[in-house]
Amino acid sequence: MSEYKNIESALIHGGIYGDEYTKAVNVPIYQTSTYEQKALGETPKWEYSRTGNPTRAALEALIAELEGGTSGFAFASGMAAITAVLSLFHAGDKILISSNVYGGTFRVLDKIFSNFGIGYSIEDTTDIPELEKKITDDVKAILVESPANPLLTVTDLKAVADLAKKHHILSVVDNTFMTPYLQRPIEFGIDIVIHSATKYLGGHSDVVAGLVVVNDDELAKKIAFIQNSTGGVLAPFDSFLLIRGIKTLAVRLDRHVENAEKAAEFLVNHKAVKKVYYPGLPNAQGYEINKRQAKNGGVMISFELYENYNIRKFFKSLKLVALAESLGGVESLVCHPATMTHASIPYEIRQKIGITDGLIRLSVGIENIDDILSDIAQAIAESEE
Numbered sequence: 001m002s003e004y005k006n007i008e009s010a011l012i013h014g015g016i017y018g019d020e021y022t023k024a025v026n027v028p029i030y031q032t033s034t035y036e037q038k039a040l041g042e043t044p045k046w047e048y049s050r051t052g053n054p055t056r057a058a059l060e061a062l063i064a065e066l067e068g069g070t071s072g073f074a075f076a077s078g079m080a081a082i083t084a085v086l087s088l089f090h091a092g093d094k095i096l097i098s099s100n101v102y103g104g105t106f107r108v109l110d111k112i113f114s115n116f117g118i119g120y121s122i123e124d125t126t127d128i129p130e131l132e133k134k135i136t137d138d139v140k141a142i143l144v145e146s147p148a149n150p151l152l153t154v155t156d157l158k159a160v161a162d163l164a165k166k167h168h169i170l171s172v173v174d175n176t177f178m179t180p181y182l183q184r185p186i187e188f189g190i191d192i193v194i195h196s197a198t199k200y201l202g203g204h205s206d207v208v209a210g211l212v213v214v215n216d217d218e219l220a221k222k223i224a225f226i227q228n229s230t231g232g233v234l235a236p237f238d239s240f241l242l243i244r245g246i247k248t249l250a251v252r253l254d255r256h257v258e259n260a261e262k263a264a265e266f267l268v269n270h271k272a273v274k275k276v277y278y279p280g281l282p283n284a285q286g287y288e289i290n291k292r293q294a295k296n297g298g299v300m301i302s303f304e305l306y307e308n309y310n311i312r313k314f315f316k317s318l319k320l321v322a323l324a325e326s327l328g329g330v331e332s333l334v335c336h337p338a339t340m341t342h343a344s345i346p347y348e349i350r351q352k353i354g355i356t357d358g359l360i361r362l363s364v365g366i367e368n369i370d371d372i373l374s375d376i377a378q379a380i381a382e383s384e385e
Ligand SMILES: *Cc1c(COP(=O)(O)O)cnc(C)c1O
Pocket: 077, 078, 079, 080, 102, 104, 145, 149, 174, 176, 177, 195, 196, 197, 198, 199, 208, 209, 210, 326
């Protein structure tokens, strides 16, 4: 927040505001692949839209400002953003990842980067002394989500940043679940922040996009080089949609969180519910750490029903809440991590880290909370056997 004291204002006025040429209050969609050059040998500001595009540049400046970093980069998806960050590493390097990360992050490491000799290992990043023991000479980065997907496990971001600095390796946080409105990892010393902007930043389930923010000019040069070389850039129209979505992030998230807190309370008190994972509950793992590093517990809730409730029937009986991959849109969504978002993680690993077949993940929308809760209540009742 270099220019604006409060993030609510930066969301709307941050980065590059409006259009210098026409004074339009919105950054135009520069739907162009190339730009005319004045003369041979004069490198113009804009030359080719893979390298740079004014609409994308406005979004990149905005996310950098919101996260408190020096540079932002926009990609065609969260996975393209993660791929760009992982492209910083070399054969023989190893990356430590949180024990529950987004399934696609696990998959790209396990099935793609492994082909290039880049290794990974799954660690409990909540246990910092144990994590430190895993930092061997080949380890070059720690990649965490907090809260992590789907068990909402909280990792101490400052402790991870300090640990990475001590061992001269990079710290990377996938901040998708929190957004800069609720949590700003760079303030704790984290080197790289990644977003699937498809989720809360876009906010309306109508755009797939990814963002990267760094706080160091050398690192920025490397990411810019990778972005231009590998080419997974975000299109001008999608950049516009994301800028538009980000403007309402604060008001959307205030309502999302208000609804999530009520939904967590409802689930905790429901006789059919065996376990609730929500970092905003005082008895949740990492509650105190989350309170210190984030504004609140966020929007995502995972829960398990007792064995005498049939989860297939539960999903089938929902009317308002939709069964879908993804999260972070204005509409409430549920998913079944074991067969959907985390299906790429082998069964044994899923059991070990707690992604059981009975786990349900809920992305609480901004509909009327009474409608959301009565839909969940009737679906639970229908699923009792
Ligand atoms: C969805 C998601 C991703 C992947 O992003 P896409 O935009 O779907 O490519 C990465 N990390 C987290 C935490 C996510 O929820």
